[in-house]
Amino acid sequence: MKKRIGSYPRVRIEGGGRAVVSQAGGVLLVGAVRKAGLDTAISAALTPWRKARAVCDPGKILLDVALAVALGGDCLADVAMLRCEPALFCPVASDPTVSRFIDTLAASGEAPLQAIRAARSEARQRVWVLAGENAPDADGQVTVDLDGVLVIAHSDKEAAAATGKKTYGRHPLTAFVDHGPGGTGEPVAALLRSGNAGSNTAADHVTTAQLALARPPKKYRCGRQTRIRTDSAGGTHNFVAWLAKRGRWLSCSVGMVITEAIHSHVLRIPVSAWAPAVETDGEVRDGAWVAELTGDLLAGRPRGMRLIVRKERPYPGAQLRITDADGIRITCFATDTPDRPIAELELRHRLRARAEDRIRAARATGLRDLPLHHTAQNKVWLEIVQIALDLLAWMPMLALTGQARLFEPRRLRFRLFSAVAQLVTTGRRRILRLARHWPWTYEITGAFERLALLPNPG
Numbered sequence: 001m002k003k004r005i006g007s008y009p010r011v012r013i014e015g016g017g018r019a020v021v022s023q024a025g026g027v028l029l030v031g032a033v034r035k036a037g038l039d040t041a042i043s044a045a046l047t048p049w050r051k052a053r054a055v056c057d058p059g060k061i062l063l064d065v066a067l068a069v070a071l072g073g074d075c076l077a078d079v080a081m082l083r084c085e086p087a088l089f090c091p092v093a094s095d096p097t098v099s100r101f102i103d104t105l106a107a108s109g110e111a112p113l114q115a116i117r118a119a120r121s122e123a124r125q126r127v128w129v130l131a132g133e134n135a136p137d138a139d140g141q142v143t144v145d146l147d148g149v150l151v152i153a154h155s156d157k158e159a160a161a162a163t164g165k166k167t168y169g170r171h172p173l174t175a176f177v178d179h180g181p182g183g184t185g186e187p188v189a190a191l192l193r194s195g196n197a198g199s200n201t202a203a204d205h206v207t208t209a210q211l212a213l214a215r216p217p218k219k220y221r222c223g224r225q226t227r228i229r230t231d232s233a234g235g236t237h238n239f240v241a242w243l244a245k246r247g248r249w250l251s252c253s254v255g256m257v258i259t260e261a262i263h264s265h266v267l268r269i270p271v272s273a274w275a276p277a278v279e280t281d282g283e284v285r286d287g288a289w290v291a292e293l294t295g296d297l298l299a300g301r302p303r304g305m306r307l308i309v310r311k312e313r314p315y316p317g318a319q320l321r322i323t324d325a326d327g328i329r330i331t332c333f334a335t336d337t338p339d340r341p342i343a344e345l346e347l348r349h350r351l352r353a354r355a356e357d358r359i360r361a362a363r364a365t366g367l368r369d370l371p372l373h374h375t376a377q378n379k380v381w382l383e384i385v386q387i388a389l390d391l392l393a394w395m396p397m398l399a400l401t402g403q404a405r406l407f408e409p410r411r412l413r414f415r416l417f418s419a420v421a422q423l424v425t426t427g428r429r430r431i432l433r434l435a436r437h438w439p440w441t442y443e444i445t446g447a448f449e450r451l452a453l454l455p456n457p458g
Helices: 024-038 038-045 058-070 078-084 094-107 111-134 202-213 238-246 260-267 342-363 376-400 400-405 410-417 443-455
Strands: 142-148 168-170 173-178 184-193 226-230 250-256 275-278 284-293 306-312 329-335 419-424 429-434
Touching: 024 038, 024 058, 024 111, 024 376, 024 443, 038 058, 038 111, 038 376, 058 078, 058 094, 058 376, 078 094, 078 329, 094 376, 111 376, 142 202, 142 342, 173 202, 173 342, 184 202, 184 250, 184 342, 184 376, 202 226, 202 238, 226 342, 250 342, 250 429, 260 284, 260 306, 260 329, 275 342, 284 342, 306 342, 329 342, 342 376, 376 400, 376 410, 376 443, 410 443, 429 443
Parallel strands: 142 226, 226 250
Antiparallel strands: 142 173, 173 184, 250 329, 275 284, 284 306, 306 329, 419 429
């Protein structure tokens, strides 16, 4: 009879290994940077902040930090994971150099932030062209979702304040382009606010929308090819009026708070006026109905605005709200899209829930907290997080297929980026040999081949 020694084998650990590369899957992100032309665009944009006789390129410093965040880092010092692999990421600046550069950008106000955003917009336009049918322009429109996210911060952080959720920190307002059911999403704007900033502040929604509308490719900035979509936090009179004034250039789908007038009107809707809600596959949604509100409720609202309400049986155990009627959950939204079935419009607005997935991805990519002390520094960090999220959206859009395109950051890191490889130098070529037994080796090699087939910028 054999004596059990445990469930796992015993191994000896030594630290003298050579020609072994960790985070080898990170070459996919580097490939996305190269094909998007993001490295040259950011380097050119940040040229004014390059000091005389500086060795390190400012754009390379910023991109290195963004790559570290995309690979799972959550502070500036995590750029060390790139520094130890110069064969993949080239020489990386030291920690003091990175810290001084962030301070330089923070001390320069909004100018470097605008330069970074312009470089990202230039790269985004190229990526969407390369992506072809995978670009987020289904039905000839781009949908931008606005949503807020609470970021916990220590009380000594500048401008941190108590939040409405009985926590302490900041309350950024973000905007994400929805890639639809076959993809994820990418950030186009983020407004850093204090923790006590209201979720329904119209001025902040206007500012974020203006930033977002400047970021998609130029052909989507006119002719109602861009749609702004928000939850009820964006359903304020001032923000809806601002959207309506630009009705020639964009459309909107905005959640509305269930007021007493809307609630009483819903109770008077006849049964025959309710139409069944639908699912994404066109099937009827069980226990859900939609109707359009008319009459006095439209008085004082922008011309052409439609109010659509949905009632639905809540899932078992759900806590009802005071605005729910007879045990039925009531929701309402406003849209300026004419001549479309209300069930189709309601489904389109309900898909705004994908913005919650984007918030979850942002939290897992550097937005779990704000690691720097001053507000100006954290504004730079927020731009770094957006670059990291861009890369995590662009790489799958350009290189991955099937279900892999839907991988969120945590799964990308676990399955693809964390792969270990052997670095082989033969002649003048460097080859990464991934482990044959790694389950996702062929996913990585296939993605790299697809990136290699794309044309280089310029």
